[in-house]
Amino acid sequence: MLHDNVTPYKNNNPKKEQVAQMFDNIANRYDFLNGLLSMGTHKGWRKKCVNLLKTKQPKIILDVATGTGDFAIECAKLDPTKIIGIDISDGMMQFGREKIKKLKLENLITLENGNAETVDFPDNMFDAIVVGFGVRNFQNLEKGLENLYRVLKPNGQLVILEFSYPRNWFIKGLYNFYFSYITPAIGKIFSKDNRAYTYLTESVKAFPNNENFITILNKLKYKNTNFKSLSFGVAAIYYAEK
Ligand SMILES: C[S@@+](CC[C@H](N)C(=O)[O-])C[C@H]1O[C@@H](n2cnc3c(N)ncnc32)[C@H](O)[C@@H]1O
Numbered sequence: 344m345l346h347d348n349v350t351p352y353k354n355n356n357p358k359k360e361q362v363a364q365m366f367d368n369i370a371n372r373y374d375f376l377n378g379l380l381s382m383g384t385h386k387g388w389r390k391k392c393v394n395l396l397k398t399k400q401p402k403i404i405l406d407v408a409t410g411t412g413d414f415a416i417e418c419a420k421l422d423p424t425k426i427i428g429i430d431i432s433d434g435m436m437q438f439g440r441e442k443i444k445k446l447k448l449e450n451l452i453t454l455e456n457g458n459a460e461t462v463d464f465p466d467n468m469f470d471a472i473v474v475g476f477g478v479r480n481f482q483n484l485e486k487g488l489e490n491l492y493r494v495l496k497p498n499g500q501l502v503i504l505e506f507s508y509p510r511n512w513f514i515k516g517l518y519n520f521y522f523s524y525i526t527p528a529i530g531k532i533f534s535k536d537n538r539a540y541t542y543l544t545e546s547v548k549a550f551p552n553n554e555n556f557i558t559i560l561n562k563l564k565y566k567n568t569n570f571k572s573l574s575f576g577v578a579a580i581y582y583a584e585k
Contacts, residue, residue, distance in 0.1 A: 346484065346551065347484060349542070349545050350362075351365040351538050351539065351542040352364070352538055363431040363432045365538065366434060366435045367432050367433070368534070368535070369539050370411070370432065370434035370435045370438055372535075373411055373435060374413075375533065376530060376534060379533075380526055380529060380540075385413075388504055388578055388580070389417045392414070392473060392475070392502045392580055393417045393418055393420060393421060393473075393502075395500070395502055396418070396471050396473075396500055396502060397421065399471070399500060400421065401421060401423055401470035402424045403423065403426075403427075404418050404423050404425070404427070404473065405428075405464070405473070405494065406418060406426060406429070406472075406473050407429055407473070407474040407487075407491065408430055408459065408475065408476070408478075408480065409439060409454055410435040410436070410439065410476075411435050411436075411438040411439040412438075412443055412452065413439075413475070414473050414474075414475040415428040415439070416443065416452065419448055419452065421471075423470075424451075426451055427454075427455065427464075428453070428454040428455070429455055429456070429457030429458075429459070429462060430454065430456065436454040439454050459477070459491060460482060460487045460490055462490050462494060464494045465494070466494065467494070467496045467499075468494050469495055470500070471499060471500045472491050472495055472500070472501045472502070473501075474491075474503045474504070476506065477503075478503055478505055479505055479506065479546050479547065479550045480546065484559070485562075488560065488563050492563055492565065496585065497585055498584055499585050500582070500583075501560075501583045502580065502581070503580070503581040503582075503583075505578065506550075506577065506579075507550075507552045507553060507572065507576060507577065507579040508550075508576070510576055514576060522543070522544040523544060526540050527540045527541045553570055553579055556570065556579075556581055557581065560581065564585075565583035565585065566583070566585070567582070568582065568583040568584075569581075570582070
């Protein structure tokens, strides 16, 4: 099945609406479950992404699909002048804003409702764009990536962190077991959303992995593209420049 057609609730509403509803539903448990299900590794993954941006010292950064703001907060270490986080789920951003306030980063980071696919920032605005576990949820992946290209400055950097599907047969076996049984069961208990963590598994499996994702970035004219597998291929960092 084409990844754009994999939706949380399998009803007739557009994917964007279903995704926003799902994240609104699980927002109060998102951070807790992220930590539990990834056994804390997600923090290290975001750090690795931010390290890739260090050399060019980006000043204006966009965090797409910011959710509860963790990637935006990690980007604050780059000493930029402005970070804007956008997301289609106000429920998720509500928790993000609380964290940002606690960390006294309100003057640096602002979160606003925005869809990657229709974002209307001016052309060439951002030095860097990050997307953490977001592209898999886009309604139209290529449209989203095209729009991000438009708002990125020439030579600006795009860093995408996303789950991927491991290749090694042994890891794949463990992965299938974990994502098919453990994740949906724990997700169901804590998030009270029966579909959210089953959708996670389905959407990861249907999503273009590694080289296939790079092929899409190249087709959309991104340059210097490459990827790095993380934690035995469970996730990947994709890097590209405009
Ligand atoms: C798994 S969460 C990731 C949150 C955060 N980036 C992180 O690293 O933890 C995915 C987020 O993507 C958002 N999202 C999905 N499609 C989007 C789109 N087209 N534009 C903006 N945000 C989107 C969802 O609302 C959700 O908050």
